[in-house]
Amino acid sequence: MTADRSPDSDSAHGEVMRDVTFVDASALVALADRNDASHAAAVTAYQDLVASGFRLFTTDLALASAHELIAVALGREVARAWLAHCNIVVQRIAPADLEEGRRAIEEGWSVPDATLADTIHLAVLDRLGVTDVFAVDRAFLAMLG
Amino acid sequence: MAEQVQVDGLITVADTARLLGRSTEQVRRYLREGELPGRRMGGQWFIDRADAEAFLLRRRDGSDFERRLTCSDPDPLRDVIAIGGSGGGDIAAGRYHYLRALGGERAE
Numbered sequence: 001m002t003a004d005r006s007p008d009s010d011s012a013h014g015e016v017m018r019d020v021t022f023v024d025a026s027a028l029v030a031l032a033d034r035n036d037a038s039h040a041a042a043v044t045a046y047q048d049l050v051a052s053g054f055r056l057f058t059t060d061l062a063l064a065s066a067h068e069l070i071a072v073a074l075g076r077e078v079a080r081a082w083l084a085h086c087n088i089v090v091q092r093i094a095p096a097d098l099e100e101g102r103r104a105i106e107e108g109w110s111v112p113d114a115t116l117a118d119t120i121h122l123a124v125l126d127r128l129g130v131t132d133v134f135a136v137d138r139a140f141l142a143m144l145g
Numbered sequence: 146m147a148e149q150v151q152v153d154g155l156i157t158v159a160d161t162a163r164l165l166g167r168s169t170e171q172v173r174r175y176l177r178e179g180e181l182p183g184r185r186m187g188g189q190w191f192i193d194r195a196d197a198e199a200f201l202l203r204r205r206d207g208s209d210f211e212r213r214l215t216c217s218d219p220d221p222l223r224d225v226i227a228i229g230g231s232g233g234g235d236i237a238a239g240r241y242h243y244l245r246a247l248g249g250e251r252a253e
Contacts, residue, residue: 020214023222029236029243034227036243037235043226055214056221069240073247074229085224089217091210094203127203128210136237 001038001045003133003144017129021054023088024121026137028058028066032082033074038136049134056134057089059124061117097123113139155184155191164197165204175200 002021030042049056058066063086071079101120104110110119118140125133135141158176162169175181176190181200183192234243 017211025240026236028222031222031226032228033231033234033236035230035233037233038237039227046222046226050220053219055217055219057210057214057217065240069236069243070229072244073231073234078229082225082228085228086222087218087224088221089210089213094206096199128207137239138237139239 001041001134001136001141002049003135003141004131017131019052019054019132020128020130021049021056021132021134022121022125022130023056023058023062024133024135024137024140025058025062025065025069025117026140027134028062028086029069029073030136032066032070032078042136045134054132055089057091059121060090060092061120063088063090065117091124091128093120093124094127097127100126111139111143114143115139118143154193154195156194156197158190158192161192161197164194165201 026038027042027046030036030038031046033039036042063083067079067083070082074082097120100123101116101118104119104122105114105116110122121140122143125131133141133144135144156164158169158172161181162172165172167175172181172192173190176183176192181192182196183190185191231243232247234246236243
């Protein structure tokens with residue numbers, strides 16, 4: 001549910017941000033969808049993070065992906081309300097993140113199931129020095145090791 | 146006085162320090178640690194201006210990120226928990242599985 005990437009992981013700045021957690025699209029959806037199989041576990045994990053004082057953020061890419069999934073699964077009105085009340089910090093992906101994510105897919109560095117969004121997010125985490133991730137997508141969690 | 150080497154597109158440690166708003170010692174540390182790309186010529190470090198500007202943008206982005214996090218809502222998703230209900234998906238299995246589980250026209 002939550003993953004802490006290797007402490008050896010180093011950011012592009014050489015600094016690791018503590019008590020900061022990236023929330024991926026799967027976690028956003030699992031929290032929003034009360035009928036999802038992971039909903040209860042996601043709510044518990046979220047509440048633990050908040051109680052522990054972690055600051056949460058997502059990316060524009062994850063936000064858009066979650067909005068699309070929620071619109072399809074829960075309906076456009078729910079998706080609109082979700083977007084209006086989703087008060088999480090949104091960090092924009094940088095051109096370099098996209099390029100690194102593309103290279104990871106094109107040159108086969110990533111695990112076979114990795115999507116471009118997954119590899120872009122790994123680049124974002126590396127750039128920002130963030131090691132904690134809140135996700136429920138098993139493929140993405142497997143990538144984090 | 147040491148001879149200054151001038152190469153197109155490259156700037157000195159002092160120029161880079163001014164651009165970044167850091168000391169020359171700090172810039173040399175970035176160079177030694179590989180955080181900022183540079184090259185040594187004639188005993189001096191030189192930095193590609195484009196690399197220095199990209200470094201500055203990354204730094205500003207990172208600083209802004211930390212500031213926004215510090216000021217952020219500590220419980221930012223409380224109002225969107227259980228905001229709706231699907232037919233019973235499983236997002237942990239991936240987005241395609243989640244949408245496929247919805248069936249019918251909504252899975253498109």
